[in-house]
Amino acid sequence: MFKTPVAKNNPKAVFGWCMYDWANSAYVTTVAVGLLPIYFASVVVGSEGIVIRNTHYSATAIWGFTVGTASLITFILAPVLGAIADFTNTKKRFLLFFAYTGSLFTILLYFSEKGDIWRTVVFFIIAQVCFISANVFYDAFLPHIVTRDKMDMVSGKGFAYGYIGGGIQFALSFALIAFHKRLCISQAQAVRIGILTAGLWWAFFTLFLAKNLIEIPSNSYSESKANPKKHSFLHYTRIGFIRVVETAKHVRRFKHLVLFLFAYMFYNDGIQTVINMATIYGKDELNLPTTTLLLTLLMVQVVASVGAIAFSKISERFGTKKTVMLTLILWSIIVLCAYFVKTTKGFIGIGIMIGTVMGGSQALSRSFYGSIIPKEASAEFYGFYNIFTKFSAIWGPFIFATVHQVTGTARNSILSVVVLFLLGFLILCFVDEKKST
Numbered sequence: 001m002f003k004t005p006v007a008k009n010n011p012k013a014v015f016g017w018c019m020y021d022w023a024n025s026a027y028v029t030t031v032a033v034g035l036l037p038i039y040f041a042s043v044v045v046g047s048e049g050i051v052i053r054n055t056h057y058s059a060t061a062i063w064g065f066t067v068g069t070a071s072l073i074t075f076i077l078a079p080v081l082g083a084i085a086d087f088t089n090t091k092k093r094f095l096l097f098f099a100y101t102g103s104l105f106t107i108l109l110y111f112s113e114k115g116d117i118w119r120t121v122v123f124f125i126i127a128q129v130c131f132i133s134a135n136v137f138y139d140a141f142l143p144h145i146v147t148r149d150k151m152d153m154v155s156g157k158g159f160a161y162g163y164i165g166g167g168i169q170f171a172l173s174f175a176l177i178a179f180h181k182r183l184c185i186s187q188a189q190a191v192r193i194g195i196l197t198a199g200l201w202w203a204f205f206t207l208f209l210a211k212n213l214i215e216i217p218s219n220s221y222s223e224s225k226a227n228p229k230k231h232s233f234l235h236y237t238r239i240g241f242i243r244v245v246e247t248a249k250h251v252r253r254f255k256h257l258v259l260f261l262f263a264y265m266f267y268n269d270g271i272q273t274v275i276n277m278a279t280i281y282g283k284d285e286l287n288l289p290t291t292t293l294l295l296t297l298l299m300v301q302v303v304a305s306v307g308a309i310a311f312s313k314i315s316e317r318f319g320t321k322k323t324v325m326l327t328l329i330l331w332s333i334i335v336l337c338a339y340f341v342k343t344t345k346g347f348i349g350i351g352i353m354i355g356t357v358m359g360g361s362q363a364l365s366r367s368f369y370g371s372i373i374p375k376e377a378s379a380e381f382y383g384f385y386n387i388f389t390k391f392s393a394i395w396g397p398f399i400f401a402t403v404h405q406v407t408g409t410a411r412n413s414i415l416s417v418v419v420l421f422l423l424g425f426l427i428l429c430f431v432d433e434k435k436s437t
Contacts, residue, residue, distance in 0.1 A: 008144075008145060008146055008147050008150075009145075009146050009147055009150055010145065012212050013145045013212060013213055013214065014145060014146065014154055014157075015208070015212060016208055016209045016211065016212025016213040017138075017141055017142070017145055017154075017158065017209065017212075017213055018154070018157055018158045018161040019161060019165075019205055019208035019209055019212070020095075020099075020138055020158075020205075020206060020208070020209040021158040021159060021161045021162030021165070022161040022162060022164070022165030022166075022205055022208075023099070023165065023201065023202050023203075023204070023205035023206045023208070023209070024099065024102075024131060024134070024135075024162070024202050024206075025161075025162035025163065025165050025166030025169075026165065026166050026169040026170070026197075026198040026201035026202050026205075027102065027103070027106055027127065027131055027198055027199070027202045028131070028162075028166060029166035029167065029169070029170045029198075029297065029301060030166070030169055030170045030173050030194055030195065030197075030198035031106055031109065031124075031127070031195050031198050031199075032124075032127075032128060032131075032276065033275055033276065033278065033279060033297065034170060034173075034279060034293075034294060034297050035173065035191050035194050035195055035198075035294075036109065036120075036124065036195060037063055037276075037277075037279045037280045037283075038191070038279050038280075038283055038290055038293060038294075039112075039188070039191045039192070039195075040059060040062075040063055040120060041059035041060065041063070041280060041283055041284065042059075042283070042290070043113070043114050043188050043191075044059075044112060044113070044114060044115070044116060044117055044120050045058075045059040045062060045117055046059070046114070047059075049061075049062075050062070050117065057405070058284070058404070058405070059280070059284070060277075060280045060284045060401065060404050060410060061401045061402075061404055061405045062117070062121070062401075063277075063280055063397075063401070064277065064280075064397040064398065064400045064401025064402075064404070065397070065398065065401050066121050066124060066125065067128070067276050067277075067393075067397040068393075068394050068395070068396075068397040068398040068401070069125060070124070070125045070128040070129055070132075071132075071272075071390050071393035071394040071397065072390075072394045073125065073129050074128075074129050074132040074133060074390040074393075075390035075391050075393075075394055077129070077133055078132075078133070078136055078389070078390050080237060080241060080244065081094065081133055081136045081137070084237070089215060090215075091137040091140055091141060091215065092137070092209075092210075092213060092214075092215045093215070094133075094134075094136075094137050095134050095137035095138055095209070096206065096209075096210055098130040098131070098133040098134035098137075099130070099134045099202065099203075099206045100203060100206070101126070101130045102126075102127045102128075102129075102130030102131045102134065102202065103127075103199045103200070103202040103203035103206070104199070104203075105123045105124075105126045105127040105130065105199075106127045106195065106198060106199030106202060107196055107199035107200065107203075108123050109123050109124065109127070109192075109195050109196075109199070110192045110193070110195055110196040110199075112192075113188075132389075132390065139366060139370075139385070141213065142154070142155065142366070142367070142370050143370050143373070145213075148371050151367040151370050151371055152312045152315050152316065152320060152363075152364060152367045152368075153312050153316075154367075155312070155363045155364070155366050155367035155370070156308045156309050156311065156312030156359070156360075156363040156364070156367075157308075157309070157312075158363070159304075159305075159308040159359045159362060159363040160305045160306075160308045160309050160359065163301050163302075163304040163305035163308065163359060164301075164305045165201075165205065166301055167298060167301030167302055167305065169197065169198055169201045170294075170297065170298055170301060171298055171301075172194075172197070173190075173191075173193075173194030173197065173198070173294075174194075174291075174294045174295065174298055176190045176193060176194055177190040177191060177194060177290070177291070177294065178291055187290070247381070247384055248384075251381070251384055254372075256372075256430075256431050256432050256433065257372055257373065259427055259428075259430055259431045260368070260369065260372070260428070260431045261384070261385070261388045262388070262427050263423075263424045263425075263427035263428040263431065264365055264369070264385075264388055264389070264392075264424065265388040265389075265391060265392040265424075266392065266420045266421075266423040266424035266427065267328050267331070267361075267420060267421050267423070267424025267425065267428075268365070268388075268389055268392050268393070268424075269392035269393060269395060269396040269420045270331060270335070270396065270417045270418075270420035270421045270424070271331065271358070271361060271362065272392070272393045272396055272397075273393075273396030273397055273399075273400055273417050273420070274331075274334075274335065274338075274354065274414075274417060275354075275358070276396075276397055277397065277400050277410075277413070277414075278297075278351075278354070279293050279297065280410070281338070281410045281413075281414060282296070282347055284410055285409065285410040285411060286341070286342070286344075286347060288344060288347060292344055292347070292348075295348075296347060296348050296351040297351070299348065299351055299352060299355065300351045300352070300354055300355035300358070301355070302355070303352055303355030303356055304354075304355040304356070304358050304359040305359065307355060307356045307357060307358065307359045307360050308359025308360055308362075308363050309359075310360065311323055311327065311357075311359065311360025311361075311363070311364060312360070312363060312364065314326075314360075315364055320364050320367065320368040320371070320433070321368065321428065321431060321433055323360065323364055324361060324364050324365060324368065324428065325425060325428055325429070327357045327360050327361035327364070328361070328421050328424055328425040328428070329425070330353070330356070330357045331357060331361065331421045332418050332421045332422060332425075333353075334350060334353045334354055334357070335414060335415070335417050335418045335421065336415075336418060337349075337350055337353070338350050338414050339411055339414055339415045368433070369381075369385050371433070372433055373385075392420075396417065396420065399413070399416055400413040400414075400416070400417075401413075403416055
């Protein structure tokens with residue numbers, strides 16, 4: 001039985017939805033982007049790298065392939081999860097399942113030490129897959145809890161919550177690492193504790209979503225196709241794959257929606273590659289101290305929370321599409337600057353620039369998509385949205401790792417990302433949001 005749905009723009013529901021960004025951003029900031037890449041490179045793998053079948057692989061290359069593998073798995077799962085959510089009225093249930101499974105394997109990363117390469121890789125992949133899978137259901141809630149005119153603001157607010165919450169947890173972890181000697185623990189131990197607390201943070205603050213967000217009943221179309229009381233999970237999985245084909249045919253009817261998805265596929269690939277490989281780039285190419293890298297990430301969090309809100313305000317005046325295109329121009333400039341940077345101050349400056357546009361480009365892309373899809377099949381279409389998200393996220397890290405493996409430098413890898421932003425920008429020029437639905 002479902003509780004009676006609350007009216008849209010309900011403050012309690014919006015708060016619960018935003019608080020999940022607060023919860024899971026600790027994982028993204030502290031683990032996936034911050035501590036784990038550095039710890040993986042400096043401790044788990046080490047500067048010597050590893051040799052597999054007479055081929056030497058650096059920590060940077062292994063990490064790039066690991067991130068790409070996680071993206072490949074979520075690429076396969078995303079459309080199925082979105083379709084199952086529509087058929088079985090389980091958006092919230094699946095969200096919580098993936099959130100708590102992901103937080104569990106994040107906590108288990110605490111036990112990874114020097115030489116535990118494959119255990120670390122497997123635990124990270126599981127946590128990453130769960131994090132992204134949970135977001136399929138999280139994103140699908142947005143059109144149901146706010147009216148279309150509030151989507152940009154609430155989406156931006158969610159990202160702002162995430163940057164603030166993730167920033168607070170990351171700041172605590174940074175303080176632990178900076179003062180590890182006073183606490184009579186090693187820096188490696190401090191990093192592992194930071195990863196552990198990020199998993200606990202993710203699990204605890206997810207409770208706010210569990211309490212305040214009500215399950216959304218399925219639309220009449222989904223209810224006419226399946227009865228969740230009569231079928232097994234495997235049955236819904238089969239339905240999910242069939243639904244992928246149906247959704248593909250459905251999406252083809254919306255030309256400009258398809259164009260946006262392709263544009264997003266390219267420029268999101270660039271964004272995710274920069275985010276996932278930034279600390280490895282600073283460590284491997286610039287040889288920056290761990291504390292400098294973490295301090296830069298902390299600054300990114302502070303700036304990004306402001307940037308997400310600022311760009312949502314800009315979009316209210318100039319439109320969502322134009323504002324997203326502005327962020328892509330800025331992303332291209334940032335990557336070009338990163339290619340030439342050689343100093344600590346330059347790296348910190350790049351970090352501030354990334355923080356400024358990161359929240360805006362992500363939040364506005366999510367709300368723009370939410371405003372142009374049929375609301376009655378939101379989970380289904382967000383599943384497709386995540387197909388393109390995960391498909392794009394596969395190639396960026398793989399390309400980054402391959403270019404680094406071939407050329408021996410991460411500078412050439414980071415330069416290749418510019419092409420992704422330019423392709424996304426050019427395709428987005430042809431998208432007319434008024435003709436999308």
